[in-house]
Amino acid sequence: MSTNVPVIDAHPTISEPPKNYLNCSRGFMSWAGTLDHKRIGIMYLIGVSAAFLAGGVFALLVRLHLWEPHGMLFTNETYNQIFTLHGAFMVFIFVIPAIPGSLGNMVLPLMLGAKDVALPRLNLLSFYLWCGGTLLATLAIVLGGFDTGWTFYAPYSLYTDQAVVSIGLGIFLLGFSSIFTGLNFIVTTHKLRAPGLTWFRMPLFVWAIYATAILQVLATPVLGITVLLVAFERLYNIGIFDPRLGGDPVLFEHFFWFYSHPAVYIMVLPAFGIISELVTVHSRKPLFGYKLMAFSALAIAIISFLVWGHHMFTSGQSTFAMFAFSFLTFFVAIPTAIKEFSWVATIWKGSIALNSPMLYTLAFLIIFAIGGLTGVILGALNVDLHLHDTYFVVAHFHYVMMGSIALAFFAGLHHWWPKMFGIMYDETLAKIACALIFIGFNATFIPQFIMGSQGMPRRYATYVPEFEGYHHASTIGAVILGSGVALMVYYLLASLLIRKPAMQNQWGGVTLDWLTPTPPPLENFATPPSVTTEVYDYSTLDYESLRTPVR
Amino acid sequence: MFAQLIQDPAKINYVENPAKPPEIDAWGQLPKLASTFDHVDGLFYFTYIVCIFFFVVILGALLFSVVKYRRKTWDQPAASNVTHNTPLEVVWTIVPLIIVMIMFAWGFKGCMDMTVVPEAASRNTYKATAKQWNWTFTYPNHATPSFNEVWIEVNKPVQFLCESTDVLHAFFIPVMRVKRDIVPGRFQSVWFHPIEIGEFHLFCAEYCGDDHSRMYAKVHVVSAEEFATAPWDKWDDTTPALAAKSGESLYKNLCQTCHSVNGTPAVGPTWKGLFTKQGDTFVGRQREVIEGGAKKTITVDEAYITESVRKPDQKKVAESPYDKNNMTAFPDLDERRIKGLIEYMKSLAAAQ
Numbered sequence: 001m002s003t004n005v006p007v008i009d010a011h012p013t014i015s016e017p018p019k020n021y022l023n024c025s026r027g028f029m030s031w032a033g034t035l036d037h038k039r040i041g042i043m044y045l046i047g048v049s050a051a052f053l054a055g056g057v058f059a060l061l062v063r064l065h066l067w068e069p070h071g072m073l074f075t076n077e078t079y080n081q082i083f084t085l086h087g088a089f090m091v092f093i094f095v096i097p098a099i100p101g102s103l104g105n106m107v108l109p110l111m112l113g114a115k116d117v118a119l120p121r122l123n124l125l126s127f128y129l130w131c132g133g134t135l136l137a138t139l140a141i142v143l144g145g146f147d148t149g150w151t152f153y154a155p156y157s158l159y160t161d162q163a164v165v166s167i168g169l170g171i172f173l174l175g176f177s178s179i180f181t182g183l184n185f186i187v188t189t190h191k192l193r194a195p196g197l198t199w200f201r202m203p204l205f206v207w208a209i210y211a212t213a214i215l216q217v218l219a220t221p222v223l224g225i226t227v228l229l230v231a232f233e234r235l236y237n238i239g240i241f242d243p244r245l246g247g248d249p250v251l252f253e254h255f256f257w258f259y260s261h262p263a264v265y266i267m268v269l270p271a272f273g274i275i276s277e278l279v280t281v282h283s284r285k286p287l288f289g290y291k292l293m294a295f296s297a298l299a300i301a302i303i304s305f306l307v308w309g310h311h312m313f314t315s316g317q318s319t320f321a322m323f324a325f326s327f328l329t330f331f332v333a334i335p336t337a338i339k340e341f342s343w344v345a346t347i348w349k350g351s352i353a354l355n356s357p358m359l360y361t362l363a364f365l366i367i368f369a370i371g372g373l374t375g376v377i378l379g380a381l382n383v384d385l386h387l388h389d390t391y392f393v394v395a396h397f398h399y400v401m402m403g404s405i406a407l408a409f410f411a412g413l414h415h416w417w418p419k420m421f422g423i424m425y426d427e428t429l430a431k432i433a434c435a436l437i438f439i440g441f442n443a444t445f446i447p448q449f450i451m452g453s454q455g456m457p458r459r460y461a462t463y464v465p466e467f468e469g470y471h472h473a474s475t476i477g478a479v480i481l482g483s484g485v486a487l488m489v490y491y492l493l494a495s496l497l498i499r500k501p502a503m504q505n506q507w508g509g510v511t512l513d514w515l516t517p518t519p520p521p522l523e524n525f526a527t528p529p530s531v532t533t534e535v536y537d538y539s540t541l542d543y544e545s546l547r548t549p550v551r
Numbered sequence: 552m553f554a555q556l557i558q559d560p561a562k563i564n565y566v567e568n569p570a571k572p573p574e575i576d577a578w579g580q581l582p583k584l585a586s587t588f589d590h591v592d593g594l595f596y597f598t599y600i601v602c603i604f605f606f607v608v609i610l611g612a613l614l615f616s617v618v619k620y621r622r623k624t625w626d627q628p629a630a631s632n633v634t635h636n637t638p639l640e641v642v643w644t645i646v647p648l649i650i651v652m653i654m655f656a657w658g659f660k661g662c663m664d665m666t667v668v669p670e671a672a673s674r675n676t677y678k679a680t681a682k683q684w685n686w687t688f689t690y691p692n693h694a695t696p697s698f699n700e701v702w703i704e705v706n707k708p709v710q711f712l713c714e715s716t717d718v719l720h721a722f723f724i725p726v727m728r729v730k731r732d733i734v735p736g737r738f739q740s741v742w743f744h745p746i747e748i749g750e751f752h753l754f755c756a757e758y759c760g761d762d763h764s765r766m767y768a769k770v771h772v773v774s775a776e777e778f779a780t781a782p783w784d785k786w787d788d789t790t791p792a793l794a795a796k797s798g799e800s801l802y803k804n805l806c807q808t809c810h811s812v813n814g815t816p817a818v819g820p821t822w823k824g825l826f827t828k829q830g831d832t833f834v835g836r837q838r839e840v841i842e843g844g845a846k847k848t849i850t851v852d853e854a855y856i857t858e859s860v861r862k863p864d865q866k867k868v869a870e871s872p873y874d875k876n877n878m879t880a881f882p883d884l885d886e887r888r889i890k891g892l893i894e895y896m897k898s899l900a901a902a903q
Binding site: 076077080147149153155156159160161243244248249250283284285286287288289290291292313314315316319322323326327330331333334337338340341342344345347348349350351352353354362365366369370373374376377379380381382383384385386388389390450453454455457458459460461462463464465466538539543546547 | 569572573575579580581591594595598599601602605606609610612613616617620621622625626627628629630631632633634635636639640643644647648651652654655657658659661662663664665666717718719721723725726728729730731732734735736737739752754755756757758759760761762763764765767875
């Protein structure tokens with residue numbers, strides 16, 4: 001554990017700290033106009049964190065309102081707007097861009113041994129598109145809000161008198177931000193690998209970001225077209241989805257889920273990548289079944305294009321479609337199971353450090369097991385007919401989206417925080433926050449599994465009284481979860497003021513990202529690195545770097 | 552501005568008098584009340600057990616490793632440097648594959664049984680019309696429909712043909728394990744075979760706007776003898792007072808979602824003050840309405856109210872937001888019931 005490391009100050013003389021990407025230039029424009037992938041990563045980090053906190057406040061309002069069966073706080077219309085805002089902010093503005101935008105930008109070029117991403121200007125553009133999309137979404141709140149749910153199902157989204165066009169255009173811009181990021185990472189992975197860094201020597205985080213990028217580029221345009229069609233339909237009544245004009249609302253569902261199912265994997269694959277990195281570094285052991293892990297990331301990416309119909313088992317699609325989509329859905333379970341088993345096998349007989357990134361990783365492994373297994377329950381056709389659109393589904397996707405993806409994001413943030421800033425946060429507080437988040441999260445969503453299987457429908461502003469006890473448990477859990485997140489925000493921000501120096505190689509990683517100075521200089525590597533060993537070979541670990549503090 | 556966002560505590564915002572909660576079994580699951588449940592619950596318990604088994608295996612391996620292989624000194628290397636084990640990887644690919652294929656085949660078989668309507672159910676077909684935010688049920692061989700309540704006979708398979716007149720809704724009776732999205736412009740069918748007498752929830756499960764959560768209907772499963780008396784067709788209007796009472800219960804069932812009787816603003820205009828009592832007669836109030844784009848003043852009377860129930864868009868109240876909000880039409884509501892509602896409106900004036 002890091003606290004046991006005897007500190008040897010290798011540079012006792014006081015001198016100017018070396019130039020790195022943080023202190024090489026100053027001023028607002030040196031950040032706003034930067035082409036450096038690390039600075040863009042930090043700007044993304046600030047942006048997506050703000051979106052996460054906003055979405056979290058909406059979530060807490062939803063949970064507080066549901067304390068009483070007739071709804072404690074809001075009118076039904078306001079409640080509907082708040083759960084829609086929670087969903088839209090969390091999905092489109094936080095989860096989709098969070099890991100690729102912040103940690104992907106920060107770490108991917110470092111792991112590849114590159115100076116920057118292949119297309120730095122496009123990288124900055126995609127950040128500003130993200131800002132534009134977020135601005136339009138926020139504008140939609142000012143214009144009166146939107147109450148369609150984050151899924152925008154037609155025809156309700158066509159008839160409601162709210163700011164659907166503004167949020168639609170916001171999502172259109174966010175989509176392009178995502179496409180450009182994906183394009184950039186594909187080119188970077190193909191073109192900028194260091195000499196000797198063959199495909200099967202790449203860290204799994206790179207594989208995961210690469211598989212994600214393929215999905216982003218291929219699936220997101222469909223979402224863009226769909227929201228544009230909804231906007232045209234509202235403005236010009238063209239009659240594609242509106243049954244009153246001869247349109248088909250189920251067509252909207254097909255279009256929407258053709259993107260939004262792969263989007264689930266756009267969100268979760270980078271999380272898998274982070275966890276793959278962290279289990280090996282903090283167990284100091286090569287990743288178990290590396291090749292099968294890499295192929296399963298690609299398999300998930302490909303199969304995820306063919307399962308969108310499982311969101312529509314109750315919508316009256318043809319029996320043949322139900323057959324095919326259920327069959328293919330079960331296939332996604334296989335590469336996902338392989339990943340979970342391989343992570344556990346990596347930890348087995350490792351040298352396991354129970355520091356905060358690893359605690360977040362262990363929390364992920366437990367929560368993702370539940371999230372994945374309940375997905376199998378929902379994949380079974382007739383069981384889904386009962387559970388569809390109930391709190392069971394809500395709990396399942398929160399186990400994946402919040403419990404797995406957000407926790408992996410936190411794990412990655414704690415893991416690379418010392419690399420990004422050269423400073424350490426308070427480890428004790430970090431462990432307490434992790435425990436609060438883990439307990440609070442499970443207390444929030446386990447009651448929702450039970451309620452859902454008893455028939456509590458989702459998106460209800462009020463409910464029949466027998467569910468009150470479960471809603472109480474869930475709301476208490478949400479408050480615990482919220483306090484854990486608040487504590488995390490506190491100690492991370494405090495670490496920027498306290499400035500306790502981190503070690504050059506805080507956790508003992510052997511991938512290229514840990515072999516540059518900490519924090520990295522402007523163009524990452526003083527001399528272009530070359531790779532001669534297999535990936536995750538801990539016999540090459542330079543233990544001296546674990547106790548050399550950052551200057 | 553905020554007053555419109557925050558709930559008015561006086562507004563009754565929940566379903567009044569819902570069915571009693573069903574009993575829950577030791578697994579935390581709903582009771583078996585329809586013969587269709589076996590298709591769902593058998594597989595549900597199977598997947599449940601398989602999932603718990605895998606979860607325990609994963610959790611056990613994880614906790615064991617963390618306890619046994621915890622790093623004790625900062626420079627401790629791993630106990631093993633194994634990178635892969637092909638037989639093990641093949642096993643944990645093939646075994647889950649076999650298990651999920653069993654789940655798939657079982658699920659598909661059950662789904663076919665649940666969606667293919669048997670002959671007996673199709674001979675007992677109801678129509679369920681979903682609108683924002685209420686349900687209308689029409690019975691086989693009976694002219695009178697019922698609203699937000701439906702009576703079905705026990706031990707007799709039943710089919711519901713569902714249609715929507717506006718947006719997406721979904722027909723969901725948890726204890727019967729049936730759910731179907733209702734897509735405007737299509738008929739969607741569900742069937743089940745109730746085997747126990749009782750009152751059960753029917754929810755709208757697909758988000759449909761403001762009062763989605765109050766789009767509730769009560770399902771009465773009754774004996775053949777009770778069903779033969781057509782309980783939904785009881786309407787006592789022998790005296791004006793009894794008609795007003797019948798009207799009040801219909802109001803609570805159907806109209807309360809959008810209209811208050813105490814002046815509280817809601818989706819539709821309040822019923823307070825529609826009539827005033829002068830001596831022994833009731834006089835309708837004057838009201839500004841928009842008809843065919845033109846504003847005019849009318850007196851509230853029986854003809855106006857009847858028209859407003861059956862063709863609500865004909866004369867719209869010229870006052871924001873009621874000039875924008877659309878009311879669902881109830882062309883099926885018969886004369887006697889509309890009379891009962893009017894008697895109820897008049898009784899509101901009498902009570903003042």
